[in-house]
Amino acid sequence: MSSSITFSLILISITSALILLVVLRSFNDNLYALDLDQFSGPSVSLIGKTEGGARGDGAGSCRMAWMNPVYISLSHSSLKSRLKGKYKAYLYREGGLDPEQPRGSPVLFIPGNAGSFRQTRSFAAATAKLYHHEKNSATAGTRSVPLHTAPEHPGLDFFALDFNEDLSAFHGETLLEQAEYANEIIAHILNLYTNSRPINHSGSIPVPTSVLIVAHSMGGIVARKMIRMPNYVNGSINTIISISTPHTLPPTTLDRGIETVYNDINQFWRKSYFERSPLPNVLKDLLLVSISGSTSDTTVSPDSSSLLTLAPAPYGLTFYSTAMPEVWTPIDHRAVLWCDQLRMVVAKALLAITDARIPSQVKSLEERASILRSYLSSGHGLRLGSEINQRIPNFAFDPISHTLHSPLARIKLDSGELNRPEAFVHILPLKEDNSEVVLAFDAFTLLTNLPLATHLDVLACNGTFKIDRLGSCKLLTTQYSTTLPSSHFHLQPSSVPGPNDEADPHDVFNFINIPRSALSNSDFVVLLTSTSHPSLKDPTFLISEFRTENTNQRIDASLWTLSLWGINLPNLSRSSRPSLVSDLYLPGMDSSVLAFKVKVNYPSKCEAEATFAPLMRQQTPILNESKLHPNIHSAILYTHLSTVYSPIPRSLNDKSQSGIKLTFWNDPYACEGGLDDENIKLSIRIDWYESARKIILKYRTALVAMPLGVVSIAFALQIHYFRKSGIFPSLGFALSTLTERYLLKALAVVVGVQFLQSAILNASLGVGQHHSTDNFLASSPTWISGLLLGDRHPSFAVLDCVFVVVGLGWTSLAYVVIHLICVILSKLWPTLIGVSDTAKAKKQSTLHSLSTSGSRRKFSINTMALGGLILFTTFMAPYQFAFLIVLLLHLFQTLRILAVNDKTENRNLISIESSNQFHYYFSILFIMIWLLPGNIMILMVWIKNLFTGWYKPFSSDKNVEYVIGYLFWFWMITNQNRRMFSHFEKRSFLNLIMIMLLGTGLFSILYGIRYTFRIFDMFNIVFMFIALLHYNSSSYKSHSG
Incomplete structure (x- = not known):
């Protein structure tokens, strides 16, 4: 019983390992690398073909950006801020072009997670060069480029915030501090212009009253949070251009502070725009823009960059780099800040929307939205600037x-x-x-x-x-x-x-x-x-x-059918006469979780005689998202349309808006013909590698939540067997029992919950199309929308089951690895864990031989140590520090017990109680190790602050009650000389703990992916009750009495 692992569990573990290898391969596929060595603009390769992976193929590749940066630190002498010792701000100047004194329209760059203020140099340099090039061309009368600025435009001044590369994606209080400091810096920046504007422009241009925001990654969340802060200067922000920002969902759900920030800003946006209430003043003139790098971004899920469920147009605009004219390429999370094509397009748009003659420094909301669409969507602004010809040319009849x-x-x-x-x-x-x-x-x-x-x-x-x-x-x-x-x-x-x-x-x-x-x-x-x-x-x-309508086709295959069988289309056009443009609608392909691969075969005549190579565009109409594939032969199909854990747009009822639309451009003169072998053929199949990558990127917290759910249920089974027989089985035995007896039942529950969730979500979506913004979103209670994968497709029950099975397999693999590490450590460092020789091991192997003469003294020492740890956590360190200390001390306790048993020469001397004790301690250690990832992130933030000289504690993480259960449990077992609780007393209490563990495991599986941080709180309560069980055990009373 102690170490039995069944064949089925071994098979599941091996399968899980293979799935893990597939996922890792999907992130390291050479075909997915950016095509940086070609530098051929919107081309892909020397032969022009678009083939291979989803991230590197398409219509473009990034060129390197060049600049001559100069950073001028802003004085903090007049700034009244509690954070000026932690953060700084700089004014960017392009060397050789910009004067030292700011005189243009102010722009503030907010870096993201672990980002640097120096990342502003790419966009700032682009706007400076473009501005001075246009002015010089206009002055010399040799304009060779379209103007993107008015003649009196003074240019842009880029300011940048230095957050010491804080890890803002993992800590909510850090986000709040950054938002507070950013508001203070904006007020400080605006004050700078009270002197510089009148001097430089003789008062002809008004002093700015607002600052344009450009933010990267989590900096976009900081920008949105700024208007919700008490120190926000009303009207100081009217345009936020966020780049690769996860707007709808946090990148990880391991911190309750991050969840609080997201709930605050997203509920404020949705209630303001989509409910029947007057629009708040802070949002009346605010334009929020989201720019995503699409599938190349493996740091932030591109799906969460969409503003579809947060703000309607023109208040919220979403653009994808794959759809941007003259960019046309996916860009990874860091490269979006230096990709030359993207920065030039954004720089032109920034110059076009600003107007220094207005105190707000920007044009009206409708004008800004229209200009940004013309630059970032249609491309008109890039080619024509402000000179779009609206006059019919003169033409003399001949x-x-x-x-x-x-x-x-x-x-x-x-x-x-x-x-x-x-x-x-x-x-x-x-x-x-x-x-x-x-x-x-x-x-x-x-x-x-x-x-x-x-x-x-x-x-x-x-x-x-x-x-x-x-x-x-x-x-x-x-x-x-x-x-x-x-x-x-x-x-x-x-x-x-x-x-x-x-x-x-x-x-x-x-x-x-x-x-x-x-x-x-x-x-x-x-x-x-x-x-x-x-x-x-x-x-x-x-x-x-x-x-004609014959150029349009629609295939009403469900997502399930597409995933299993795919599509084979023998003729792209419904008529024998080829068309210049053909559309193929796939309304069933409406999930961002799965990716598909399309292959297109053309008649040889098309390639031999055509004026241009066939071109394909994949498009999600409801998102205005698209990706273009020149010389298309094969490509990856996907959509960023996601309703995961968020309200669902009712417009998805309109099949022309949901799913994917494929548009093909062909030379009809070269491709015409009527024979079967002269038709354009198309096939679509699911792409397993890309789908695996997208699934893990979106549901990465499942790597923590699912194993915690499995081990919680396994721990309950261990206590169940201990209560019945007095033998505490190994975690491996519990996992095997779970696999053999309860896995199918658990999967049935998961499938039933998925069907229930799908039915409720689809019912809330209703029928018919939306007619106003008041009923644009179909909202469901969080207890429904937060379940499992948060998706409304019932076919995702299969994926739910895969997550559970893979979670079980990964838990089993981790059990073997951690157990092996413990065995090795117990043999390598016997003196470190208190075992010096065989005789001492024999003496310690029998618990009844342990002396209790110093128990009261030990009780006092342990109590003082625990009190010191609580005080240090309360006034200096976050509570995650206390958890880490308990974990490390418990690790040494577990290794000590293992070493004592291992050093005992006569294996018969190893009592059942010693074996029970090790299995119990190891299961607790295993749980605490899986709880560590979320705590480590906060500790990294705290340690980083210490290294930068910031010693003030986190106000939100001084709550010792979040770890009081772990502390109380460790204090109890230490004072009990590390003894087990009794199995024959307080059986009702044991039953209660089993129920709590089963509830925690069920919550981890059903809600853990979305609310991972709550699992830590639930285990905190479980540990408290286990500590109370120790307190009430007869063994404890005999030692303390």
Whole structure:
């Protein structure tokens, strides 16, 4: 009984180890590495193919950023702050460009977890260089770039906070301190401009009343918490641009302080925007922007960066780097701060939304939202700046300079037809001759590599071209356009840009999609190409067509069906005639937990004769999230749409909004044909590696919660056998018994709970679409939404069971490893644990031979030591320090008992009580080791503060009651000479402890992933009751009486 481990438990352990290897491999796949060595803009490789993993493939790769940083420390002499001895602030100056005195619009950079104030240099340098380049070009009259700033714009001043690289992701009080200090620094920064603005600008530009926030990672949470702090200066924050910030859920749930901060800010946001109440003043003009690096971010789950359930547009905007024009690549958690493409796009947007002529320093909320969309979503602002042409170009009618096509004609123009010395018009009628009815079509689509507005305009006109010409036309060039990465079969390698080099402009495609509704009152469409220019890249092309519904397909397969069987599509288009654009809707692919792999096969004619290589975009419509794949052959499909542990948007009832939409661009002239072997074929299968990575990234706390649930139930089984037989079995035996007798029952309970949760969550979602922001979210009580994986899909019951089984396997592996380590340590250091020779071991092996003459003296010493530890924890250290001390002392106690038993020559002298004692102590040690991760994080924060010279204790972690159970238990067993409690007395008390352990185990499995920090509190209560059991045992009374 003491060491029995069954075959089934061994099999589960081996399977769990293999799953762990798969997960580790998914994080170290070479195909997932960023494509840094190519530097080919929106390309992927020298052959142009998009293949391999999910993180490195796609339409881009990051270029290195260069800067010349100078940091000026801000004086704290006039700052009244209790934290000025711990934190600092700096003003960034770009060497050779920025003057020492601040004079522009203030921007404050807030670093994230373990982040540095120096991380501001990338964005600050980009804005400085861009600003001075534009001003110099405008002054010299040689503007070669679109202006992103007004002529009177004074530029931006970047300030940065130095938080000593605090570990803010693991400690709520650290977040609160950072928010408090950031508010004080903002007030200090605004005071700086009372002197600098009048001196530099003769009072023509007002003194700023607010600061624009740029925050990385947990810095975004700090920024949101700032407006909830008592020292917040009203109106001092109106724009927060967060980068890789986990807004909806904390990255770990090991600290109650982090949970408190998240609950406060998220409830405030949701109640303010989605409930029937007046919008608070602090949010009326506040724009919150979230930028995510998508799947390359393995530090923060990209799903939690979405603002979908926190703030509606225009108050909350979410952008993914894979969808950003001229970025088009996933970026990891650190690289988002130096990726050259991203920083340039953000720098242009920052300059465009600021306006120093206004005291708030930014444009109106609606203008800011519109500008950010144009820069970070459509790409219009990047190419055209503030000069988007809204005027119809002058055009002198010439019979030779136009072509009249047949109604709804598909046309293809090459370089010879586009690079004309004069402007040219292509006329596309929407009606038959002598007809007043617009012909049937869904949308007008156009793909080209011509620059829009400057070399190509699209107009919708009324009347007839010969009579009305362009007099009754409206311009639609940019309103319905999207910038896409170019897609080529073969690419030339690009040189790596150096610190003084300008990156070459991206070679992009422009796609225009005008819906029928926008053309319903028009008679014809005009394509107006301007005169040829040397800047046009050769070869140029233009393909346009009028789409029909046959270019759209929808496959209503459930997530379960997609996961098991996948999809095989023999023909991408429902018609025999290929289309320029084809859409495939997969509404069932609506979970961010799983990833799929798509493979596309094209006819050989497509690759041999096409003007451009096939291009694919995967998109989640409800999130405006997308990723582009040039020269698509295979790619990973995923979505960041997540309703895990959060309210569910009712718009998910609209199947056109949920799931994934795939859009394919092909050259229809090269791919047309009707035979089966000439069709574009597509297959989709689940990607196990990427799915494993996403699951662990999202549910990483399951690595702690599930084993704690398993060992808690196993400990209850040990006490059950001890109560019945007087023999305390090993933890290995308890795990084997749990596997053989109770595992299937436990899995049945988990499946039933998942089905119940899914039914309630889907019922709360209701039917029909939302019609206002008041019923946009479907909320459920936390006791439902916080269960298991927090997902509404009933098919996730399978994944729940996998977590439980794998948790059991990992617990068993950990048991073997920790037991082996204890055996080795007990043999290596016998003198350290108090065993010096065999005779002493024999003497200590029989508990009745232990002397009790000094028990009262020992009782006093132990009480004084415990009191000292409590005082030190109360006034100096966090309570996690006391837990660590108890764990280490108990480790030595366990090793001592093991060494005593091991040193006994006659194995018969090892009494049942000695064996019981070791198994009992080892189980307690095993539990405490699994409880250690959350406590270690807080201790790291405390130790780091000590090294930086900050000795003030945490006010939130001085509560000794959080560890009083562990302390009382250790005090009791120490005063009992490490004896076991009796198994035949207080059986009702034993039953109560068993019930508490079973409840703790059940909570850990059902709620532990979401509320991991509460497991520590529950075990604290359990340890208190075990200590009371020791106190009431007859063995204790005999020793203390």
